[in-house]
Amino acid sequence: MRWRSVAELDAERPTQGNHLFYLATPPNVFIPITQLLKDVGLAQSAGTAWTRLIIEKPFGHDLASAIELNQHLQAVLHEDQIFRIDHYLGKETVQNILVFRFGNGIFEPIWNRNYVDHVQITVAEELGVGARGGYYDRSGAIRDMVQNHMMQLVALTAMEPPVAYDAESVRNQKVNVLRSLQPIDPLEVNKWVVRAQYGAGQVDGHEIPGYLETEGIPAGSTTDTFIAWKLEIDNWRWSGVPFYFRTGKALPTKVTEINVMFRRPPLMYFDSRQSRRQKVRNVITLRIQPDESIILSFDAKRPGPQLDVEQVSMDFTYSRAFDGQISDAYERLLLDAMLDDRTLFIRKDETELAWDRVTNVLEGWSIQEEIQRKRGKRLLLPQYPAGTWGPTEAEELLSRDGHVWRNPFMPAKPEP
Numbered sequence: 001m002r003w004r005s006v007a008e009l010d011a012e013r014p015t016q017g018n019h020l021f022y023l024a025t026p027p028n029v030f031i032p033i034t035q036l037l038k039d040v041g042l043a044q045s046a047g048t049a050w051t052r053l054i055i056e057k058p059f060g061h062d063l064a065s066a067i068e069l070n071q072h073l074q075a076v077l078h079e080d081q082i083f084r085i086d087h088y089l090g091k092e093t094v095q096n097i098l099v100f101r102f103g104n105g106i107f108e109p110i111w112n113r114n115y116v117d118h119v120q121i122t123v124a125e126e127l128g129v130g131a132r133g134g135y136y137d138r139s140g141a142i143r144d145m146v147q148n149h150m151m152q153l154v155a156l157t158a159m160e161p162p163v164a165y166d167a168e169s170v171r172n173q174k175v176n177v178l179r180s181l182q183p184i185d186p187l188e189v190n191k192w193v194v195r196a197q198y199g200a201g202q203v204d205g206h207e208i209p210g211y212l213e214t215e216g217i218p219a220g221s222t223t224d225t226f227i228a229w230k231l232e233i234d235n236w237r238w239s240g241v242p243f244y245f246r247t248g249k250a251l252p253t254k255v256t257e258i259n260v261m262f263r264r265p266p267l268m269y270f271d272s273r274q275s276r277r278q279k280v281r282n283v284i285t286l287r288i289q290p291d292e293s294i295i296l297s298f299d300a301k302r303p304g305p306q307l308d309v310e311q312v313s314m315d316f317t318y319s320r321a322f323d324g325q326i327s328d329a330y331e332r333l334l335l336d337a338m339l340d341d342r343t344l345f346i347r348k349d350e351t352e353l354a355w356d357r358v359t360n361v362l363e364g365w366s367i368q369e370e371i372q373r374k375r376g377k378r379l380l381l382p383q384y385p386a387g388t389w390g391p392t393e394a395e396e397l398l399s400r401d402g403h404v405w406r407n408p409f410m411p412a413k414p415e416p
């Protein structure tokens, strides 16, 4: 490949002098690259042409480094040139959370503590870390998924209606949710957050080695491949309604879903004799991927002389309702950056607030590691066999509050 200068490309193609730089690079070169762009005069927009920068995650590795990176970027560029990308926001079904909530009259009135008992969010991946061990071991699920994608899903599910559907109004409301997330006392981290690592196991019929046996993972690594977190949102709408989320590698299937679990009726006349039914509630499931859909689960009487009640569902499935392919999240976001639409990009204060809450957890973990080190012991994370829904500690996080995780419905895979 022949390298060409930006000036040559400008002359060759109809760029009109507009430049969009996309930093999908290792994070340790974010600062040097942007400094060099400034030094050679490529960071400024000239005349009517624009210059913008998309920056990938990880955006810092804790609160202090995120603040440092933000300060640096703002010294070399204007905030309105900076597009912090989170590809989850480019997913059609993630954007549909707002349309579902605020574009319809029937859901929003019940989307609050008066009707909702708790919320569960699952972002599960089948694959292990594979060949990405080098990157992953420095991040873990908490930095790779929680600080960005999970926090965004929580913010969109919990936010208040924006004044208008524009970048600042939407982001203001997401920031309010992040600000309302109750900070965790690092010394009590285990009460709120479970971390674990996968051991060897089978996923979808394939053997996968345990995390610690994977190439590129240092012996005795304490990097988390699974996180479950109980969040409390201290605001008028959600006070007393826990948001539980979990994410992990090497789980039974790849699925992302948000389950809004409603309160039970005051009297359960139709409670069946089967004790398992006592756990059943009305649920609205926002299935983000893979089979994008919205499912309402409720009780119905089974036909017949007995009063047998069973949970049934009504569903809306994207592929049945709309023709055509759902476009890739990145296509949408790159186009938005070119069109100068920041609605689906992360603002400086969003990333810092999310890091603030995550950094409390990181501090709690480093205190635990330090205690073990002083005792001359090595910290071992709870393990879960690959292909299962995580460690028993994650089940306990919910069972302490009388809840169980709602595992996504997994359609049978076709025979090979």
Ligand code: BG6
Pocket (backbone or CB within 6 Å): 125, 144, 145
């Ligand atoms: C990325 C993480 O941001 O998101 C990966 O770095 C993860 O580890 C991926 O696999 C998941 O994205 P998606 O769109 O496949 O759910």
